[in-house]
Amino acid sequence: MGVGMKNRIYIVGIGPGREEMMTGEALHALEEADMIVGYTTYLRLLGERFRAKEQISTPMRREEERCRICFEEAEKGKTVALVCSGDAGIYGMASLMFEIGRAYPQTELFVVAGVTAASSGAAVLGAPLGHDFCAVSLSDLLTPWETIERRLLAAVEGDFVIVLYNPSSHKRKDYLKKACGILLRGMEESRACGYVENIGREGTRAEVCTLGELQDREVNMFTTVFIGNAASEIIDGRLVTKRGYRHGGETVI
């Protein structure tokens, strides 16, 4: 089979939810696809527009199976789109697809970037990511908790703004509290924070608070949490991290 004849799979980041927050490139990949594969909730987010396409949905935690389905369908000659929420590469399916893809050299993978929760959540809260930041997932399904703890401490050491993905789930209700406890070893309780639930979906809810307050908040699995750095402030109810402009005589971060 010639290079131009390879099967195609698009790994598509659909952003936080509403179609308005998808890129044109993502919409075109879905339009071009013969088949759309994804976690049930994400297929539902796509709404009516692509309902006429052949669709396969698989439940959560069946990521490897979902990837194999894509390759098997592509081998039949179909153009497949695998949808991920947010960005396809950030805690998305892209890396697993490249790993599994070693066994399917006749299929070419195209990653279509999308707006990740760090960006879309920050836009709702104000401008928390105005300077260097890091993203840490609190899910210990695939990462030992010791690694998560080490990363949180390194983030404090580096004075990074921190974005927490997967801060909670049915089985991990107290993980945000645990994470805040670790951060408080090196941060004041007054550190400016914020969180957003259901970004870009119905029932979006944003809150700003201090790290001390955050420790006792209950958040759900559709929440993204932001911990400011030393230059973050709450300005008129918005979480803002200063870039270092406008600090004539003051310490520049």
Added chain:
Amino acid sequence: MGVGMKNRIYIVGIGPGREEMMTGEALHALEEADMIVGYTTYLRLLGERFRAKEQISTPMRREEERCRICFEEAEKGKTVALVCSGDAGIYGMASLMFEIGRAYPQTELFVVAGVTAASSGAAVLGAPLGHDFCAVSLSDLLTPWETIERRLLAAVEGDFVIVLYNPSSHKRKDYLKKACGILLRGMEESRACGYVENIGREGTRAEVCTLGELQDREVNMFTTVFIGNAASEIIDGRLVTKRGYRHGGETVI
């Protein structure tokens, strides 16, 4: 003036360049705006579509002036869109706008998220951001180099994938080399890396290499650099960071 009557400024992330990589929301904000303000290069990237709108472009390093223009035009009753490349909040203008906005309480700010270079560059390279990562800007215009160094060392300590923004400029040609030198204190020369020039624009060029090789590469100011973590690999020419799936007996990162 009632709440519903406030002046509006949209701070719009237009993604890496091509209109296809903008969200619908960003396009709608630009359509709604009476006036578009931005750095000359970004206005040019918008192309023909919005050329009929009133536009004000300001050169680089005049960020504060650019912000004040937005507020002054909004006070005249115009709806203003301030464009930023990538995401409006990540090394974009959003945080400075909120700071300056304290003096303009009658104007409301709306941040429109976009696809940042971490996402769009990662999509070109493969899937380097499959796990926890951090973004560090190598520009020391507003940040002391000691802070940048401290963040790079913290990123190594946390085994984060690292995305370097602003790795070079006319005056800072050797900063990537300096940064690699710092990283090599805690990383092997064989660490998998990659970089992308002109993401989403004409002349996109992606390279994968080792950290040892990266140290001697010359990159320009339109380049985004990715340093893998301990679980990153080059698979068929793509930079991939494994999430921890498929590692039965092996160490899970």
